[in-house]
Amino acid sequence: MKPGTLLRLALAGSRTDGVRVALTGFSALLATLAILSALTVIAIPELGAYEHNQRYRNALLDEPGLRAGTVFTLLLLTVPILALAGQCARLGAPARDRRLAALRLAGATPGQATLVAVAETGVAAVLGVAAGLGVFFAARPLLDRPGPDGLRALPTDVLPEPWQIAVTAVALPLVAALAAALLLRRVVIGPLGVVRRVRRQRAPLPWPGVLIVLGLVSFGSIAPVLEWFFERGRSAPNWLITTLGAGGTLAATLGVILGTGWISYAAGRLLHRFARWPSALLAARRLTSDPWHGARTFAALLACVFVGAGAAEMRSYFRIMRGLELASARDGNYGVGPGDGFYLDTMNLVDLAIVVAVVIAAAGLVVAVGEGIVARRQAYAAVVASGVPRSVLARSILWHSLVPIVPSVLLALVVGTSLIAPVTGSEVSNYGGSAPFVHAYDTLAAYGLLAVGAVVVTVGIGLLFLRSSTAVEELRTG
Template sequence: MGSLHTVYSCSRPDTLLSGAAARRVPIKRPPLAPHRRPSPLPPGPGLFLAVGPGTVLPQHERKPVSPRRRVQRGSVPVLASRRRRFGGLRALTLGAGLALTGGRSSVTRTVLTAAGIGIAVAVLLLAVSVPTARHQRDARIHDRIDVNLDDRTVPASRHSVLVGDIDTVFRGAPIRGRLVEPEGRDAPLPPGLDRFPRAGDMVVSPALERLLAEPGNELLRARLDHPVAGEVNDSGLLDPGEYVFFLGGEHMESGVAGVRRLDHFGKAYPDKPLGPELLLLTVVGIVVLLTPVAVFIAAATRFGGEHRDRRLAALRLIGADRGMTARVAAGESLASSLIGVVVGTVLFAVGRRFVEVVDVQGLSVFTPDLTPEPFLAAVVVVAVPCLSLVSARLAMNRVIAEPLGVVRRAVGAERRLWWRVALPALGLSLLWMSVQDASEVQSTAGVVTVVVGVLALLMGVTAVMPWLLERLTERAGGAGPLSWQLAMRRLRSHSEASTRSVNGIVVAVAGAIALQTLFTGIAHGRAHDHRLTAQERSEPNIRVGMVRLVGAHGGTPYESLLAKTPGVVQAVGFREVRVSEAPYGMPQTVRIADCADLRLLASLPTCSDGDAFRVVPRGGTTDEGTAWKTGTRMYLDTSGPVWRVPRITATVRVRQGNPQGPFPETMLLATPEAAGAAATAYATRAVSLAYRTSRPDVQDHIRTAAVRLDPQSRIDLPNERKANTALGSIRRALLAGVAVVLLLIATSMLIGAVEQLRDHKRVLAMLIALGARRRTLSGMVLWQTALPIVIGMLSAGLAGTALGGTLLHLVGRATVFDWTSMWSMTGIGAAAVLLVTVSTLPTLRQVTRVEVIRHE
């Protein structure tokens, strides 16, 4: 295809220029008298004809002018002779002035660009505040440590306090609870408390107080049925949405039921370095979150590009050269970006005040924590204008602004595929081959390699999209309804603008899919499969859990009380104690019960008082657990009194369909007489529960019943594996970041779509004036948005899965894809684009009014 030329006429042209080609157009005018010389053009405002490329003056007006000769102001070659003295700074200043005072269209374009860049700057300032927020959060974690990590004995004194854990869970949300009792007037206060609550009173965090007050939470109110005597302040919370409570205790004993004595709270210790998997997840997350922001800033600088190009053509008409027009364009972009930096700073400062009420993926922060690092904030302030300047300069490489027209070379140039495919291939090769071991990711070279590889792959996606769109429009634009043909024509002539508007969301979705794949693979590798018992396999809605009543005393039949809980079908009670061959050694389990309950746990050939049985788990061998030999010296509770293994009556297997659930280890089952009084005294009361999962809130019913029996009870229910804290924190932070980036990209697309409609309002209004229906134009807008996003989402899915699988290969994990999450992210991205397009339809109706072309 040939070049597309746009020609703008002049009121007094001696030469008509069309693109780069020029032809002489003689103008007939009466001959001048010999004694008269042509007078110079009048000074003052107006459009002057200057000597430009391809301009030819009539023979009688030609006059040799020395370039060194000073020419009076107002003569024809004024700008041509002074452009060497018109330095780069003055050109930038002129561009900034045109952006701010160049009429309503220029001001509107500047406002749109500044708004887009401002949103991006606000997101970047939020990103550079993460180190401060993390530091403050870690400091609060260290300050509220309530475990004696020094392994020293703390004597009872007026400076000591007793602390016990009473954590719980409500509908999947963890609730941190502490039972506290001061032993003196000078006992240290836990962070977050102004005074100790009285025995039986409770101090709660603001989020927990709201949760207790919500309708439908009767189970939680019954579980925490204590008078509320105060509120936990911010120093005792990790974030505004954390559920925390302190309950006043009475008659607590150190060393009993997990109670410990402390003389201070908090422990300062160096941060543990992240492992290769978590470090890789963090590095990739940062790259994935910041790359779409950079893509968006580069796209925002091109808002209103066609209007700006027409203004540059006018500058060329009055004598500006190509270098000057490039500098003027850079000045316009610089002015918009600087205003955008100010707007972004204001948006961040205003939004920071309301950040405590925002909860994204369970993550929230306090307002003081959201403070940007000074150095990183300075980098953002400098980098954003620099990026806008570079983007504007690269955009000018594809446009030739001539004195009487604008030539867009993008249409006529043939796009080459090899380097577009080579870019993502290079990224995958770097990630696949350069890091041979997971530990290499922790080195500086490994981090740099990962960053370069991920960037190459993500940027490769944006490079391939224009080529794919061009090929598709060439083959699919010849037939179809009128709206389709108009959309294809628009996409062919402005494919760069069409792909530029969706590049950000394509990169964001590709990165989100890669992050989800990486997280799924890491979490899958850490998780342990839940082995179902025969009873659970025969009855899929039956699950088995364990309740340990660590603070229970006496002979209360807890199993019969818990059996009355709604949803519980069977309850088996026993005692449980942990023993080890050496102090603080590897613990093993002894369960103590009478013969009737032991027969429910294992297939016993015979049983009487004084018997003990070694139980081998399903799939194990009878040679396992060699420590269980008669007379072996053990320590109760891993550090208590010495205890000897009783006589082993037999080695047995786990009973088929036992209500205890799967045995994870070889353990000892003993009657009370065989275990002895010392082991029975150190043992914890435990109840194994079989319950129906079809019962609504059955787990919360069990927790409430157990807490009412013993506030210090510990409940272990299936599908509640202890998650890796660092992995969970990184996952929440990354998901929150992806949500923020998608919101940014959707906003930017809305601004870009409105800007494009404004740029072509005269053309669209002319079509309406000639008889086109608005329904046809609406279909055109939808088609020209839907097609790039379909191509983009397919490319994002392919790139995201490839990147996620490659990253899992780096850390030696099996590739596991969460297809549901991937399709969800793809659908969210596509829905965001279509929603933005529908939101532009009112603007389309406004700009297609016939009054828009009243000046034509």
């Protein structure tokens, strides 16, 4: 297949296909901006271990020791962005499947039909990355406004290395195309339709709990390991601390996300056993038949809640250290840290980043809920035609979303808090903190309510597609 023919086939289709390409490209644009922003912060020159650049107003950019956290926060934003891209790639999938089947009927091989689907995602990502590069370089001179003191608000005076920009421009479309190919690995595109090879579904097991315990133990062992090396007059290897911290965080995050499958199945069985409402019974049957739906749909949102819980625990730590610092100052003693109010102000920026990430994840939920309703329009239309009111169907969709997300959010909050608590608690006791460690319950509650509220709002928006998708005419849709 010639490249020009492949490109035309990849971008052909209806208005829905155009929306899918546009949303996938927009997700790539956001990911490009986030990664280039992180690389720009990395490009700020280092003057010394404790020497400030005195070039930027924000200490998060000016102080070398704080830039790593800034880079991590910017990279964290790419998680819900990539999840949004994955949800957008599924938009209008039934119509795309019929178009790919038509290609097979016209003589295309299975590999060529799959290549068309992969090329669509890759081309959309290329367009998004190109637009992101354009926005990044166009915004630099507009935002480069030094104040009267000569300080800048943003690092618009530095640029990432050219090879880093080139790797970003190539890697993002490549990753998007590989992800599309991975999703199609169980798909057989035939001339009469698209068939998905699915293994025999078994009830999920609570094995993600092992990942959660492993993550908590790994991260919680950082303080004892540091103390063990300190008692022997040695410094702990950086690779060991990084492995314990990053590995523990990754294991706990995966455990929370994958645990949603078991939670959905268990909640569905309980709902089926004790519920007496038609809407709850419909939702219970869907939860038990496809328990991994929640893990796929709510992955980015749960990751944001997990990180938010850890940030809330750090806020508690900074509050206590600030109180200890003020108490020591009143007694004429100094040296307690980090209790400077700057750190609490920094947490406000972290909270803002998490809220932005939740909003992006909610946008992905809107696409997922709307696409799910449209994809099941024949089944929903049959249920309505048999006499089930649309209001009952709408409530079942709400049950299907809320039943797994509420316990999953609580699990993410508990695990995120428990991950950080041993480290921060030991630091407080090392500095003489005798008061009990008080968790930031107000912040934790705010994150939990924000996540559940985002699900309720997105389901409400998705239900706007319900009336058109349950028309009697949908029974004849191929």
